[in-house]
Amino acid sequence: MPEPHPIEIFIPEIRMLIQNKQFDELRNLLSEINPIDIADGLSRFPQEQQLLIFKLLGSVRSIEVFEELDMSEQQYLIQHLEDQTIAPLLEGIPTDVAAKLFKKLPERFVKKMTILMKKEKIEVVQNVLEYPAKSAGALMQTEYIVLTVDMTARSSIERLQASLRVRKNMLIHTLYVIGNNGKLLGGITVNTLIAAPPDIKVRDIMSPVSLLKISAKMDKEDAAKVFSRYKLISAPVVDEENRLMGILTVDDMVEVIQNADTEDIQRFGGVEVLDEPYFKVPFFKMIQKRGTWLSVLFIGEMLTATAIGFFEKEIAKAVVLVLFIPLIISSGGNSGSQAATLVVRAMALKEISFGDWWRVLRREFASGLVLGSILGAFGFLRIFLWSQFTNVYGPHYFFVALTVSIALLFVVLWGTLSGSLLPIVLRRLGVDPAVASAPFVATLVDVTGLIIYFSVGLFLLQGTLL
Amino acid sequence: MPEPHPIEIFIPEIRMLIQNKQFDELRNLLSEINPIDIADGLSRFPQEQQLLIFKLLGSVRSIEVFEELDMSEQQYLIQHLEDQTIAPLLEGIPTDVAAKLFKKLPERFVKKMTILMKKEKIEVVQNVLEYPAKSAGALMQTEYIVLTVDMTARSSIERLQASLRVRKNMLIHTLYVIGNNGKLLGGITVNTLIAAPPDIKVRDIMSPVSLLKISAKMDKEDAAKVFSRYKLISAPVVDEENRLMGILTVDDMVEVIQNADTEDIQRFGGVEVLDEPYFKVPFFKMIQKRGTWLSVLFIGEMLTATAIGFFEKEIAKAVVLVLFIPLIISSGGNSGSQAATLVVRAMALKEISFGDWWRVLRREFASGLVLGSILGAFGFLRIFLWSQFTNVYGPHYFFVALTVSIALLFVVLWGTLSGSLLPIVLRRLGVDPAVASAPFVATLVDVTGLIIYFSVGLFLLQGTLL
Structure with missing residues (x-):
């Protein structure tokens, strides 16, 4: 509740x-x-x-x-x-x-x-x-405390105290050390300052921040990944000349992470990103965003009518094949969305990069074969066993069962391969792979799956049903 | 790249x-x-x-x-x-x-x-x-610094310094104040301590933590939501008697948020949650997880064969209806997944609760009508215009166009309504609504969509094609 x-x-x-x-x-x-x-x-x-x-x-x-x-x-x-x-x-x-x-x-x-x-x-x-809206620069705060290398721990704490008196609720975790022209030299956490002997110089206790600074032009989602990977509470934002421009804090990054995932999930669900809460999006704005995607997918799916049209004569002779159209295309679509989901997510988490396409291909080829065989076997058994008791699949039920199961094998294999490789190819082309969302893969596989199905049917049923 | x-x-x-x-x-x-x-x-x-x-x-x-x-x-x-x-x-x-x-x-x-x-x-x-693996208690750290109300700011800082000497890399943002029997009374941020006059008593500068403490039995994803909502860096974990048991820190919570979203996305893609990186999941473990979901969906989709079976005689007479089966069911499925995605996400972000079901219903009824009309109009135009140039949809193309477009309207409306309400109902029944993932809604709508399609066909084509 x-x-x-x-x-x-x-x-x-x-x-x-x-x-x-x-x-x-x-x-x-x-x-x-x-x-x-x-x-x-x-x-x-x-x-x-x-x-x-x-x-x-x-x-x-x-x-x-x-x-x-x-x-x-x-x-x-x-x-x-x-x-x-x-x-x-x-x-x-x-x-x-x-x-x-x-x-x-x-x-x-x-x-x-x-x-x-x-x-x-x-x-x-x-x-x-x-800075562009999606960059770290647009999100940075410009209220922060700077130290110089010659200050002592004591005078640094005094500067911190003075700042805290002015801005009580500021999240201050690290103080940044700058040199000439505002160039960033290092950072000291408040805890390090407190634990340090009062007369020690900043230069002797500061840490270099070489790896953990954020470029102002960096995409904010990439900045959030740096935060999460290195468990940062705050990070300095610098320009091309390594000048300190601002800071990012973890609370803003948590928001970026959540929004990024909301976007991913919405794209996967075939919705253009809603950037406001559900009830706050104006009705026609929501219709526009949802309608656009549904229409694009609809136009893609119209090709299924064309694909089936090619086989109209065969269908008239073998109506039994029609019964399995939804089963075949949904199995291809589901296996494709599944593979796409795994690969897009793994790419987002940097578990997979373009160089891995061959490893992904081999793994997904094997997965597709095994998953296709499982569903194919299920399909064969269902039709074969059912036909022992009823006549719903006609006298040539054995060939129907064979057609459906072999088509399932190929369609699932094809769905798995296209679902896993399409996101990698899109990323290579510079397109956000999340747009290769499940519904798009499903639409692609729907059209091609029908062609596979009827081709297998033509080949196997020649001379019996056809 | x-x-x-x-x-x-x-x-x-x-x-x-x-x-x-x-x-x-x-x-x-x-x-x-x-x-x-x-x-x-x-x-x-x-x-x-x-x-x-x-x-x-x-x-x-x-x-x-x-x-x-x-x-x-x-x-x-x-x-x-x-x-x-x-x-x-x-x-x-x-x-x-x-x-x-x-x-x-x-x-x-x-x-x-x-x-x-x-x-x-x-x-x-x-x-x-x-504590259960998914609870805040299982994730809490037990290394933290406690103060008592009678300590001064100076002695508190000394205790902090002593702790920092032992554990250099501890994330210490807030120090917790306990009373008799370890009961939690309040908290003081390190920054407040630094800014406070040295002789002030802890009781005079501590903040009560009444709203922002985490129960050890709370689900860790709920705890992460508290962190993100209130922009916390750390929070105290207490037992039923308000005794301080440990602390949670934001870095662990960022991980929880990311994993929760990974799980959501994977469930939406019709994959049982993979809790390891893509290449590290053993092949047969992955097959098992993916295969289970594909098989469950497959068994659901088998009902489409049964549904079409009811209309086999009509199909033999009006093969043209077959051409639009994939288009109809995919439009229902896509609009259903879309609605489910929006609602599941909005529930996760607490934008929607059970009490809102009536508002959601009204909004989605209106959305479904509009989206269904748009797709229905597209479908009508496509068939009607095409038939001016070719004979592919037969002499009764006007009635075919009407059947397809009216079926689209109902199927999209039905898909939108079930996609949006199913997650709310499941949540009410205590089931994680993310399992009402897009593929499940799609399967439900596939079967029912076919029945809607052929029923509309039976009604409109009686006397012409049928």
Whole structure:
């Protein structure tokens, strides 16, 4: 049973406090609820109450709540809050959140934001805006603590303390050491600093970060893979000249990992990626995304009518073959999607690269043969045994059983091979292999599977049924 | 193009150093490679060289590398290393890794381990072993730092420093505050401690952790969701009496999230979950897992032969209907998988709960109608227009076009509804909705779609073709 979001528990109480105008009590209650839950529950209140709740949050927490809101809710707040509330808010939100607002909000909001924000912050945001949306640069935070090699552990901790007084809720795990021109030299974890003798120099305790820095232009999903592989909490983002541009933290990367997998799963299910929660996607936007894929697959499947059309004369003579059309094509489609799923996933996890195509081919050829034989044997037995009791498959039931089982063997083998190799070929051509999703492989195998089936039938049934 | 793992760069150099017996240089080189990369590359060396490399790592790094190895490699090392190397290793590995070894290794290894490990560590490991494999308790680490409410910030930092001297590479983000009987009272982040005045008492700066603690019996995937929702770096694990039992850290949770999604994707592709990398799964184990699913789906699809069998007489008269069998069933199957994908994913992300079934039904009914009309219109046009130029669909092509398009409307509507509601119903029955994977929905819709198709045909073509 899915449990209700924690905010549900508080909603009646918040409603009551608002009604009774007990704003001090409301302020206290709100301070006990996690900002993420407040953000989730905010839309349950009428818009003027949202403003009231938001104003009672206090400056640090209002920033945390704001970060978690949907774009439309952020827009409403920027539109309706007074300037003296928005200014510190805009100053406090992380660069990546501000950059997203700059990019997606209508012109007049951006204008309002730039008037209220400090010049330095705007420059930083514009810097982040120059990176493509899918890059690590677009996701980096520009609030971080830098040290120089000549500082001592003591003075480094003092700098950390000063920063923590200003930004209480910042996730600070590593402090970065820079040299001339802002070039990144190394990093020190907070824990290392604490354990170090106070007078030791930064140069003597810092670690080089040569392998674990992220290029600002790196794809954010690749950056997330670096985080997960090396179990990072934070990582420095650098430009081509190794200058420190910002940092990435694990909480943002967890989101990237989840979204990447959502995209993979949706592509596999034959849906263009929905980037909003199910109920929040506007109906016709959803229809458009789903309809496009269904139509593309539909047009592909129309070829099955053409394929069967070639064999219309034979079908009229041997209607019994029709009974197994869905069984044959679905077996090919299922084995193909299965192989595609395994290979796409293994490529995403870098277990398979292009150089492995020959190993994959050999393994999948063997798999296809074995799986095809299993299903073929099942099919043969079903038809053969059934025919001992009924006459549904006609007098030539033995040849029908043979046709179906041999066709199954070839169709499953063919499905397995195309399902496993298509993603590798697509990757080689520079196409995201996740678009070689299960339904596409299935459509390909449906059409070719029918041709295999009727060809086997023509060959084996010549002289008996045909 | 997938780039090679970083270890590839070092392998030739390591080989050369081993050959020349330059062990000091090798030790230095190894100290510059990330432990995770060493673990990845270890299997590229002959087993006696693996032992050599492992021994050159030094005690802290050998523990880090050991953690990352496959079970079979861990087993080999425990079998072949001298006791004086294994003892500190076993003492140093995290509880969850030790617990996994205890659970999966053969009896004699476990005996060897228990002889070499300290009694206290064995007790802790056995405690962890009591929790089910999928629970947070089985994954928790038991190395953490506890404070009491009467300690000062200064003495807390001193305790932290002492711990960091013993375990250099521990991820310590939060220190936990316990009261009588080990009950959990709150937590303080390292950053809060650093920023606090030295003489302030822990009770005055700690945060209550009421919402953000994890029950030891909680499913680990649910625990990972708490981490991702609240952007946690670490969280305390408690028993029913709120006693602190261990901690979970974000790096382990990232792994849980990735594995959960791999499982989802594999289930959606109609593969039983492979819990090892593609090339490492033994061939017949893979065949067994894939074969089982294909056979189950195959047996389901056999019903399509039965369904078509009911209409055999009609088919003999109207062979033209056969041409569209694959098109009809695949459209139903695709729209069903699409809806199932969206709903399963939305349930996993808690966007949809059982209470929403009516909203989902209404939305999917509307979606199904629109999508079905689109595909139906496509189908009608294709048959109608084609028939202006060829005679492939016979003299009654208008009725054929009408049959196909109306059947498409119903089949897509039906596919969408069953695809979206089946996962919700399964979840309600306590079954993991991911098993209502796309292929299963497709199989269900294949069989019922045929019945819809031929029923529409019977109704519309009575008197013309039939």
